[in-house]
Amino acid sequence: xxxxxxxxxxxxxxxxxxxxxxxxxxxxxxxxxxxxxxxxxxxxxxxxxxxxxxxxxxxxxxxxxxxxxxxxxxxxxxxxxxxxxxxxxxxxxxxxxxxxxxxxxxxxxxxxxxxxxxxxxxxxxxxxxxxxxxxxxxxxxxxxxxxxxxxxxxxxxxxxxxxxxxxxxxxxxxxxxxxxxxxxxxxxxxxxxxxxxxxxxxxxxxxxxxxxxxxxxxxxxxxxxxxxxxxxxxxxxxxxxxxxxxxxxxxxxx
Amino acid sequence: xxxxxxxxxxxxxxxxxxxxxxxxxxxxxxxxxxxxxxxxxxxxxxxxxxxxxxxxxxxxxxxxxxxxxxxxxxxxxxxxxxxxxxxxxxxxxxxxxxxxxxxxxxxxxxxxxxxxxxxxxxxxxxxxxxxxxxxxxxxxxxxxxxxxxxxxxxxxxxxxxxxxxxxxxxxxxxxxxxxxxxxxxxxxxxxxxxxxxxxxxxxxxxxxxxxxxxxxxxxxxxxxxxxxxxxxxxxxxxxxxxxxxxxxxxxxxx
DNA sequence: CGTATGCTTGAATCACGTCAACTGATGTGG
DNA sequence: CCACATCAGTTGACGTGATTCAAGCATACG
Numbered sequence: 001x002x003x004x005x006x007x008x009x010x011x012x013x014x015x016x017x018x019x020x021x022x023x024x025x026x027x028x029x030x031x032x033x034x035x036x037x038x039x040x041x042x043x044x045x046x047x048x049x050x051x052x053x054x055x056x057x058x059x060x061x062x063x064x065x066x067x068x069x070x071x072x073x074x075x076x077x078x079x080x081x082x083x084x085x086x087x088x089x090x091x092x093x094x095x096x097x098x099x100x101x102x103x104x105x106x107x108x109x110x111x112x113x114x115x116x117x118x119x120x121x122x123x124x125x126x127x128x129x130x131x132x133x134x135x136x137x138x139x140x141x142x143x144x145x146x147x148x149x150x151x152x153x154x155x156x157x158x159x160x161x162x163x164x165x166x167x168x169x170x171x172x173x174x175x176x177x178x179x180x181x182x183x184x185x186x187x188x189x190x191x192x193x194x195x196x197x198x199x200x201x202x203x204x205x206x207x208x209x210x211x212x213x214x215x216x217x218x219x220x221x222x223x224x225x226x227x228x229x230x231x232x233x234x235x236x237x238x239x240x241x242x243x244x245x246x247x248x249x250x251x252x253x254x
Numbered sequence: 255x256x257x258x259x260x261x262x263x264x265x266x267x268x269x270x271x272x273x274x275x276x277x278x279x280x281x282x283x284x285x286x287x288x289x290x291x292x293x294x295x296x297x298x299x300x301x302x303x304x305x306x307x308x309x310x311x312x313x314x315x316x317x318x319x320x321x322x323x324x325x326x327x328x329x330x331x332x333x334x335x336x337x338x339x340x341x342x343x344x345x346x347x348x349x350x351x352x353x354x355x356x357x358x359x360x361x362x363x364x365x366x367x368x369x370x371x372x373x374x375x376x377x378x379x380x381x382x383x384x385x386x387x388x389x390x391x392x393x394x395x396x397x398x399x400x401x402x403x404x405x406x407x408x409x410x411x412x413x414x415x416x417x418x419x420x421x422x423x424x425x426x427x428x429x430x431x432x433x434x435x436x437x438x439x440x441x442x443x444x445x446x447x448x449x450x451x452x453x454x455x456x457x458x459x460x461x462x463x464x465x466x467x468x469x470x471x472x473x474x475x476x477x478x479x480x481x482x483x484x485x486x487x488x489x490x491x492x493x494x495x496x497x498x499x500x501x502x503x504x505x506x507x508x
Numbered sequence: 509c510g511t512a513t514g515c516t517t518g519a520a521t522c523a524c525g526t527c528a529a530c531t532g533a534t535g536t537g538g
Numbered sequence: 539c540c541a542c543a544t545c546a547g548t549t550g551a552c553g554t555g556a557t558t559c560a561a562g563c564a565t566a567c568g
Binding site for chain 3: 539540541542543544546548549552554555557559560561562566567568
C-alpha cells in the first residue's frame with residue numbers, strides 16, 4: 001500500500017514463521033531501504049549478497065530474453081514476502097527484480113543469515129519452507145498459464161492476490177489495492193494489454209469485480225472464484241490454524 | 255532410461271551436491287523401490303513422510319482440478335532428480351506425482367533427513383539449493399507457458415530435456431530417450447495433443463528434430479535452440495563452448 | 509500548451525482448439 | 539487363426555480465442 005512502513009511486521013507469508021523464530025530473525029541486523037517506482041533492483045546473473053524482505057509497496061520478478069519482447073512476470077511481491085531469499089543459497093538470480101510502486105525493504109546480508117541459521121537450524125528450515133511456498137506459487141503460475149484461458153487466468157490471478165493481500169492485512173471484503181497497469185497485468189497473465197482490457201470488461205459486466213485507479217473492487221467473490229476454479233491450497237495457508245480460517249469463508253473453498 | 259538401476263549415482267541435478275556431501279547423503283539409510291508405469295505415487299494434500307530420489311525412469315508432477323479436464327504437468331523428473339524433496343520441510347504436496355515409465359526410486363524418510371541435516375547444516379543448505387533449482391525450473395515453465403507460442407514452447411521444452419538428459423549421462427549428441435506420448439507432451443507444454451502433433455511435424459520438416467518411438471532425434475541443435483530462444487541459465491549450469499560441458503566441477507557454491 | 513502514458517474500442521488476421529475420420533500397431537478372447 | 543477393441547499418431551475442416559494494427563480519449567506533466 002504505502003511504502004512508509006519502517007518496522008518489521010510478521011504479516012503475509014511471514015506468518016509461516018512461528019512467532020519465536022520471527023523474533024529471532026527480526027532481531028538480526030538489517031538495513032531499511034526505500035526505492036522508487038519502476039526501478040531495477042537486481043538483474044539476472046548478477047551475484048547477490050543480500051535478500052530483500054518487503055515491508056511495503058509492490059514489486060515484480062521478471063524473466064525476459066534480450067532481443068525478444070516476450071517479458072513475463074513470474075512473481076508479484078507484496079508486504080511480508082521475502083522477495084529473493086532463494087538467492088541466499090543460490091548466490092545469484094535467474095530473473096530480474098523490479099519495483100512497480102515505491103517500496104520499503106529490509107535488507108538481510110547473506111553473511112548474517114548464514115550466522116543466524118547456524119545458530120538456529122530450525123529457523124533455517126523455516127526459511128527453507130518460505131522459499132518452497134514461493135516455489136508452489138510458481139507451479140501454480142505454470143498451471144495457470146498452461147491450462148487456463150484468458151478469463152479464468154485473470155480471475156485466478158485476482159483471487160490469488162485477493163487472498164494474499166488479506167493475509168498481509170491490506171485487503172478488505174470489498175477489494176484491495178493493486179497498483180498495476182493493464183500492461184502489468186498482461187505481463188503477469190501472459191496476454192496482450194488489449195486482451196487484458198477486454199477480459200476486465202467481461203469480468204466487470206459479469207458483476208464479478210471492477211478494476212480502476214489501482215484498486216480491485218470485488219462485487220461477487222464467489223462468482224470470481226468460480227470462474228477461476230480457484231483452489232488456494234497452493235499457498236499453504238491452513239484453514240484451521242493460525243487465524244486464517246475467517247479468510248476462507250465466503251467463497252474461497254473451490 | 256531403464257529402471258533397473260539400484261545403486262545411487264551422483265548424476266544430473268545431484269551434481270549440484272559437492273562430492274563429500276553426496277557421500278554423506280548416500281550413506282544415509284534409504285529404501286530402494288520400483289513402481290510400474292502410469293502409477294500415482296503421491297497425491298496432492300496427502301501427508302508425505304519420505305522423499306524420492308530418482309535412479310531411473312521418468313515421472314511427472316501434475317496440477318489438476320477436479321471436475322475440469324485441464325491437467326497440467328508442472329515438472330518432468332529424470333534420473334538424479336530429488337522429486338519431492340520440498341515435501342521434507344512442507345510436509346505435504348500441492349500437486350500429484352505420477353510415474354510415466356517404470357521407475358526405480360530411493361526413498362529417504364524425512365526423519366533420517368532431519369537427522370543428517372542436523373549433523374551437517376552445510377548439507378542442509380545443499381539440499382535447500384536443490385529445491386531452489388527446482389523452483390527456478392518452475393519459473394522457467396511459467397515463462398514458457400506465458401510468453402512463448404506453441405512452436406517455441408515445444409522447442410524450448412525439448413532443449414531443456416536435451417540438456418538435462420545429457421547432464422545425467424543419458425543423452426548423446428544425436429538425441430535422447432523421451433518416453434512421452436504426444437498427449438504427455440500436450441500436458442507438459444499446455445496445448446492439445448492435436449496441436450502437439452502439428453508442431454512436431456513443423457519441427458521435423460524444419461530439419462530440427464524428429465520424435466518417434468519415445469526418442470528425440472536431434473538433427474540441428476542450433477536451429478532448435480534458436481527457435482526456442484533457449485537460454486539454459488535457469489538450470490544453474492555453466493555452459494562452455496561444446497554444448498554444455500561438465501559445468502559441475504568444483505560445485506556450485508555461491 | 510504539447511507530449512507521454514494509460515485505457516478503450518473496432519476490424520482484420522492468425523494461432524490454436526474442437527470435432528471427426530482414418531491409420532497402423534498391439535492386445536484379447538473365441 | 540480371426541474378429542474385435544484399444545490406443546498413439548495423423549490429417550482435414552471448421553470455429554473461436556487471442557493477437558495485431560489502428561484510431562480515439564482521457565489524464566497528468568513539463
